[in-house]
Amino acid sequence: MPESSVFPPLIDDCWVITGPTASGKSALAIELAKRLDGEIVSMDSMAVYRSMDVGTAKPSEQQRREVPHHLLDLVAPDEPFSVACFLRHAHRAVAEIRDRGHTPLLVGGTPMYLKGVLRGFDPGPPADWEFRKQVDEDIEKFGLDRLRDRLMQVDPLSAHRLHPNDRRRMTRALEVAKLTGVPLSHKQLQFEQQRSPEQCRVFACMWPRPILHERINQRVDQMFAAGLVDETQQLIERYGTLSRTAAQAVGYAEVLEHLDGRLTLEQTVEAVQTHTRQLARRQETFLRSFGERTIVDMQSGGSLAEISQRLVQKQP
Template structure:
């Protein structure tokens, strides 16, 4: 049997050559409605920056109100990337985002400007910092055969087979997780190599980025007030009409947008499952739950600098004090006194 091919991580060796130093990037993240977008705009204005969005819903065209996309005026003031790059009905993968993000960062850096990655989708940030395994293209015939075997013999039987060829992967994957078991066996059949081994191929590669990661943190009551204000503004701006129009378009909404905060609740209302007067409360409750999960995820990120934000009266107020702190951290990070 032929030797297994060496598979590259998504975007590997396309933006930084092995002889170059890692590119410094500024990552601004935090919980939803916490003010990270305003901070990114303020920092970009001070650092000649361009913003690369790391938000899994802002990639979709026409999802504007519910995703709190930057305004046209803000986009004219500060260049933005990875907004409106997918149709609402299509599937947009983390691998695709990573390819586009790496290219955008390289382009921004080549122009001598500061690349600012701003967003709160932890999987995107993790992929950017650590890379991700893409592997060989899916083989529909293999997948259908494996799914047929699972239907006939049960998913645990496939898990037992996986344990024989790739014990490490089997130990990580639940015996009933058909999707991941199928993928691991598919990779084994296509490459004759365990997926767990292939995923380690780039573990010691030269880092592509030298990140400074800062996260905006707010008190629970302050964040809840901001979430409530944001939801109220979205509904006043026409969120229900936006969702109704998107749902009626040819092809409708893809799975990601259908599950997005704000969109899922309005779709429930349009389907008769949620009374109109309960839309706002449902969005607020689900957004608060998501914000708690974000905090848990972000707490696991290495070398993150937490910036505690004071409560403000205006939700879109320019965070001057935090921006000044970010500028100082960035100048120290890149090792220079001036940033032009």
């Protein structure tokens, strides 16, 4: 685990298995881990939360007995958990797996976790809450356009890159420039370099979109059948308020609306399916920006064991 504030990439001797939600990456990773004497490090931003099991499709107890899994159930659902927190835990887990002589497999589809693994990450200075409060007050008075205008003056590259409604990231870009004197976009340049697919073991599980959508719909149905509503109710009863990240998770966010009486159960299931399909499309778009990846056609034929065998055989 690095002691400095900057986290280097983690792909030198790790395998990375990614893909959109419901693409089968976890099941494929388990087959690979068995062949490689490997251990799995989760890259799922929701799986770090304890008691959020059904809605995050965490690996079963049987799967965890077959292959060791790391970075699951790290914090309570009412606690914040950042990219820097993830990378700190991930670097430690990878180092310990290597020390045991095993192969680390980083598995998941959370975009910023994946980017930190592939390109490295500089978390920057700690939050300045007084500054953020002032920004929030300005937004309430003058709107998001004023925030964007301020960012355009100090970091035009970030202003052009970020969506004009992305209040959180525009605020952070302003904050970094204020605290360090260096635009956030300049600090991020070191993380834009990429390797070729032949130089790393980064695999993205992909399906034709109609099939992926059907897999998503089936998974959502299974989650509700497995007790997603009851699980969410128990979380509220136990913790009261979830962290912003946990409360906004697809599946839980819609069920919270259902528990508030704003959605019927049928509407809730449909909303979760729709939002999960939208999430998968965003993940696919994000994955296309990484030249490190090798596409794994999950419809190419053969079992997961056969696909994993082909991947291992291709490696030098």
